Amino acid sequence: MMFDEGRITWRRRIYRGALVLVVNVLFWIVIPWFLYGAFSSLLVSPSTLPYISLASIYAFGAIITGLQVIRALTEGMGISVFFETGSYIAIAYYIYFVLNAGVISLSASGFGITLSFQPLLYLLILPALFGAVRAPLSYLSQEHEAARPSPDFV
Amino acid sequence: MKREPSPLGNSLRSVALVITLVSFVTFSTIGYSAYADLTNVLNTVHSGASSPAISSRTVIQGSAANVYLNVTLENGGLYPVALSLSCSPSAGSGTSCNSPTINVMPGQSQTLHFVMTLQNYSQSLADGLQIDGQVQVSLEPFASVNVSVNLGSLISGGAQ
Numbered sequence: 670m671m672f673d674e675g676r677i678t679w680r681r682r683i684y685r686g687a688l689v690l691v692v693n694v695l696f697w698i699v700i701p702w703f704l705y706g707a708f709s710s711l712l713v714s715p716s717t718l719p720y721i722s723l724a725s726i727y728a729f730g731a732i733i734t735g736l737q738v739i740r741a742l743t744e745g746m747g748i749s750v751f752f753e754t755g756s757y758i759a760i761a762y763y764i765y766f767v768l769n770a771g772v773i774s775l776s777a778s779g780f781g782i783t784l785s786f787q788p789l790l791y792l793l794i795l796p797a798l799f800g801a802v803r804a805p806l807s808y809l810s811q812e813h814e815a816a817r818p819s820p821d822f823v
Numbered sequence: 824m825k826r827e828p829s830p831l832g833n834s835l836r837s838v839a840l841v842i843t844l845v846s847f848v849t850f851s852t853i854g855y856s857a858y859a860d861l862t863n864v865l866n867t868v869h870s871g872a873s874s875p876a877i878s879s880r881t882v883i884q885g886s887a888a889n890v891y892l893n894v895t896l897e898n899g900g901l902y903p904v905a906l907s908l909s910c911s912p913s914a915g916s917g918t919s920c921n922s923p924t925i926n927v928m929p930g931q932s933q934t935l936h937f938v939m940t941l942q943n944y945s946q947s948l949a950d951g952l953q954i955d956g957q958v959q960v961s962l963e964p965f966a967s968v969n970v971s972v973n974l975g976s977l978i979s980g981g982a983q
Contacts, residue, residue: 781971788965803835810831
């Protein structure tokens with residue numbers, strides 16, 4: 670449940686934030702880093718993928734992980750909606766960016782290959798975009814329960 | 824005390840479930856179709872020009888050469904597959920082609936008949952002849968692969 674109606678303590682937020690940190694670093698930095706290395710080794714020239722670099726993978730991974738961790742640390746507060754929405758938008762843009770808007774051109778073994786998969790790209794980013802819309806709507810539908818002060822502040 | 828979820832919350836949960844299910848079914852079926860079709864295409868390619876799946880013939884009449892290429896594609900996947908072959912017209916060698924396209928429904932097979940004509944052909948040009956061609960295989964309506972090939976290699980062998 671997005672907005673817990675029970676008492677959310679800072680201990681719980683920190684535990685959850687640490688878990689979110691580990692999972693997101695694995696999912697958005699370590700796994701893409703491995704995939705990038707494996708994919709680059711298959712190509713004659715890695716420069717055929719000019720739009721992807723390790724720096725961009727690290728940057729997007731840090732942004733997404735940071736937003737998710739802050740969202741976990743502000744769980745139960747109204748401000749967490751902004752971080753959750755922001756993280757989903759960042760995820761959608763990351764997928765869109767890494768897959769080069771659904772058109773990837775490669776050159777390998779003397780062949781020029783162009784992969785085009787825009788409908789699949791939209792299907793990939795749809796859950797993230799829906800999550801970005803769902804977060805504020807869920808917040809509003811729960812009658813601002815999440816906006817109440819944390820017990821730690823009382 | 825837990826409250827009952829609001830109607831909006833229920834609707835959002837339902838939409839999320841539908842998106843998850845649609846994504847899962849779509850990617851599963853696409854993965855299966857891509858695997859089945861790729862296996863068929865690789866078997867076709869690896870079987871070589873001597874197999875019934877791919878046959879080519881070059882007919883030379885004076886300074887003109889006609890290349891006939893027939894490719895039979897079997898669709899073992901769940902989605903329609905489109906195959907097209909085209910060449911880049913060249914004024915220098917007088918290259919032109921019919922640029923055919925076939926749409927193969929699941930469980931069916933179809934043959935692509937490609938004809939390429941070179942108006943200014945000479946035997947000395949046959950080796951190393953570069954004719955840019957495009958092979959496009961589409962898994963309708965989700966994805967397509969476009970491969971650049973040298974159609975000049977079709978002429979160097981099997982000339983009659």
